[in-house]
Amino acid sequence: MNRNKKTMKLTLISAAALSVLITGCSKETATPSPAVSSAPATTTSSAVPESKYPASLTYWVAMNGNAAAVMKNYNEMAAYKEIEKQTGTKVDFQHPPTGQEKDQFNIMLASNSLPDVVEYNFATLPQSADSLIKGKQILRLNELIEKNAPNLTKILKDHPEFRKMITTDEGNIYVMPFLLGDELLSVVNGPIFRQDWLDKLGLKAPTTIPEWETVLTAFRDKDPNGNGKKDEIPFYMNLGGDFDANNLLVGAWGITTDFYNDKGKVKYGPIQPEYKEFLATLARWYKDGLIDKDYASITDGKLKDSKITNSQVGAYSGYAGSGLGRYLTLVQPTNPTFALSGVPYPKLKEGAAASLGQYTMPFTGYGAAVSAKAKNPDEIIKWLDFKYSQDGAMLMNFGIEGQSYKMENGYPKYTDLIMNNPDKLPVTQAMAKYFQASWSGPFVQDKRYIEQYYTIPAQREAQKTWTNADHSKQMPGVSLTADESSKTASIMNDVKTYRDELFNKFVMGAEPIENFDKYVQTMKSMGIEEAVKARQAALDRFNSRK
Missing domain, CATH: 3.40.190.10 (Periplasmic binding protein-like II)
Incomplete structure (x- = not known):
């Protein structure tokens, strides 16, 4: 690791x-x-x-x-x-x-x-x-x-x-x-799949982005919950928990949805070229019905509970305790075949570098x-x-x-x-x-x-x-000076609001992926480069600590 x-x-x-x-x-x-x-x-x-x-x-x-x-x-x-x-x-x-x-x-x-x-x-x-x-x-x-x-x-x-x-x-x-x-104990969160669905369809746990697409497509088309209806939600997605918290999927491209440490150089993931490929993949999955159509409007945890316990969801991310053990305990008494398993953070393709994953600093x-x-x-x-x-x-x-x-x-x-x-x-x-x-x-x-x-x-x-994911790009606990903080706080509020808004537009097809370069330029006009510079100074100070 x-x-x-x-x-x-x-x-x-x-x-x-x-x-x-x-x-x-x-x-x-x-x-x-x-x-x-x-x-x-x-x-x-x-x-x-x-x-x-x-x-x-x-x-x-x-x-x-x-x-x-x-x-x-x-x-x-x-x-x-x-x-x-x-x-x-x-x-x-x-x-x-x-x-x-x-x-x-x-x-x-x-x-x-x-x-x-x-x-x-x-x-x-x-x-x-x-x-x-x-x-x-x-x-x-x-x-x-x-x-x-x-x-x-x-x-x-x-x-x-x-x-x-x-x-x-x-x-x-x-x-x-x-x-x-x-x-x-730094790693407690990750991608979770319905293991009984995988077994029923004769599929192995996916380990790459293409394998994810293959499995999610099978979940959509082959009625793994066995009710004769095409009501399965292959991937239950949420922006913050999946991507901001644990780098799910986006980590396959070697970036995050926030600042990350690339061999001592601070970068902001959402303006990298790889982020465009990440968005394009999700947009295709959304269009093809592999992602919950209502993902952007779902904020109620009870609704997620309902969809998972009612055998609608094939894949999601969560904690080993509340996201895996809890659902097994809730469902298995009435549905003994219900099974979940943590699967690897997917690589971009076979033979590619390990994906980034969730990691908490000591x-x-x-x-x-x-x-x-x-x-x-x-x-x-x-x-x-x-x-x-x-x-x-x-x-x-x-x-x-x-x-x-x-x-x-x-x-x-x-x-x-x-x-x-x-x-x-x-x-x-x-x-x-x-x-x-x-x-x-x-x-x-x-x-x-x-x-x-x-x-x-x-x-x-x-x-x-x-734990087999890559954690080398994790930002340590850097500290901004009062001046850096005051200069970049409003920048990052605006940047994150804009990022989330455009994420949904790109994924849902309301904004053509071809406009990604325009989106990046807007980020730069908001001051994202100044925010990166401040984080770089903070990282340099952290690395010089004794």
Whole structure:
């Protein structure tokens, strides 16, 4: 898998035995990485003595939806109850109302009335983390981590690529980060086909764009759902999820629908010549009835659910959890032959380079910052660092030994309390009562969480299949300066609006594909080249980080 082939292995040193790699998962939650071996691995040093932790602290964090379904406050989570026992620190969790997280966060910043700790995705802010540090709203953590966080310090020493990602262009570390510790968990989304339809028609899973066209045509013409009607939707498509999120199909041409990194040179996919070929292919498929005619007007997820569960859809893209496992669970009780499988991201043709695919960087800007007004930052960092220790990592990823997991041959295996909850809670809600691994926070996710969360073999196979895509052109988490951001924000709003509008016109035939060059010139007149230049400067700064 090119550079991402490097396994990012974090180690956990157990008092009794070596355990398997710490890792991280995307969010279907997430977030939120790289494929890894199942060999034993190690992690970090022990926690700072209990007496060094703060007596109390205030902690602002949006409440995860699965947690909100089973508790009112993170203090009710078993992992945090145990952390309080081990550290003696009482935490006043402050959760903004659901749906108001962004507004509440902005209000806090504007009023400069932040609690001790603020957990947030700082990459989503218009201003840089450096500006928040200069504005004396959050603290630079570099020296505080070196002095008070032996566990995170060891992780960053062992994995300099992580340090580079969490450090700003000005050299500041601004959060105790959420890290995906293994490549396996960076890939969680991809193309999904009705395997029973493939089997019924004697077809193999397609691996190239021409094979996709052949299979989709068969889905259209050969009545795979067996109802005697020509009501099949060969490919259920949506612009954002399929192309912006995971580079489906467009990645076969070696480009994306956004900025990408072509060997150190930033390019914008929608103005490349290859994008014209991509659009022409979709336009032909749309005209031939291989794509849902209503794709542009469908925004209701329930309608997608209905079409898939009613055996109308032959191919779509989605997560291994909510897009594959969920539908299998919903449909198979009443339709046992219903089968789904993750298929490879298609290459342009046989023998061509691997397609680009979905990939989440190990760090995406999410973590816990310390307020500049905090009275005891050294103690707070020590408390946060506990989550990166052996004990803390086990609590955040697996919960309480003997309750939510049991050790079997050195492997923390979830109990039926999680996997087959007696109160009929979904797995993610049962997990939330005990630990935080199914979303994000200031810790390193462990791949053994996702290995067990994917309970259906088809999910695990899909993930393995999707990891074989090319991830070398993924843009890292670059940071624009305030000047770059202000100059290009309106440009990109206009560009993306125009891109989406013309995408639909080209695909639906309302705009002749011959007008592509005119479309590109319009993009350039909007300032796309200036936006590319700004991203290039940001990428150059990122690559020069140490």
